Amino acid sequence: MTKAIEIALFLHLLGVAVWIGGMVFANFCLRPALGDLSPQLRLPLWESVFARFFNWVGVSVIVILLSGGFLLSQYGGAHASWPLHTMAGFGIVMMLIFGHIRFAVFPRIRRAVQAQKWPDGANAVATVRRLVIVNLVLGVVTIGVAVMSRGF
Numbered sequence: 001m002t003k004a005i006e007i008a009l010f011l012h013l014l015g016v017a018v019w020i021g022g023m024v025f026a027n028f029c030l031r032p033a034l035g036d037l038s039p040q041l042r043l044p045l046w047e048s049v050f051a052r053f054f055n056w057v058g059v060s061v062i063v064i065l066l067s068g069g070f071l072l073s074q075y076g077g078a079h080a081s082w083p084l085h086t087m088a089g090f091g092i093v094m095m096l097i098f099g100h101i102r103f104a105v106f107p108r109i110r111r112a113v114q115a116q117k118w119p120d121g122a123n124a125v126a127t128v129r130r131l132v133i134v135n136l137v138l139g140v141v142t143i144g145v146a147v148m149s150r151g152f
């Protein structure tokens with residue numbers, strides 16, 4: 001393995017760890033812990049948590065895309081094994097879902113919090129949660145497929 005491939009794989013896995021780890025923490029630790037708070041407290045808190053977390057995910061997505069693209073080019077590009085293409089495909093779907101969360105759903109949370117429309121905010125947070133679960137499942141499957149690619 002050349003140094004460039006090692007560095008790219010390191011950055012790729014760091015990006016994956018931040019993104020998947022953050023989703024696990026938000027969904028399985030933070031969300032249940034905030035369940036008893038009133039919407040007036042809970043929704044501004046989610047807005048502020050998401051504003052920070054989505055910046056981290058945005059950087060991770062760029063790092064995963066650049067390092068993954070580089071790795072793919074080193075592993076044969078269009079002729080790379082099918083698990084690598086599957087990883088890239090799932091990765092891109094995950095990124096599109098994140099884009100939808102960040103640029104379509106998150107602004108709805110912001111607007112609802114500013115206007116103190118708590119039911120609207122709660123609906124938007126529930127939508128984020130559903131999409132995050134989809135991305136978590138896709139992420140875990142993608143990691144499995146990525147590891148499988150070693151046998152091809």
Ligand code: HEM
Binds near residue numbers: 009013067069071148
């Ligand atoms: C555009 C998106 C992506 C591309 C083009 C891409 C491409 C690649 C390539 C070419 C490798 C090197 C494979 C090897 O070392 O045998 C790799 C490794 C890996 N990728 Fe991705 N990837 C993408 C997204 C993702 C995502 C979203 C995840 C996880 C959620 C992921 C998880 C992994 C893992 C765990 C490895 C290490 C596999 C191993 O070395 O056994 N990748 N990726």
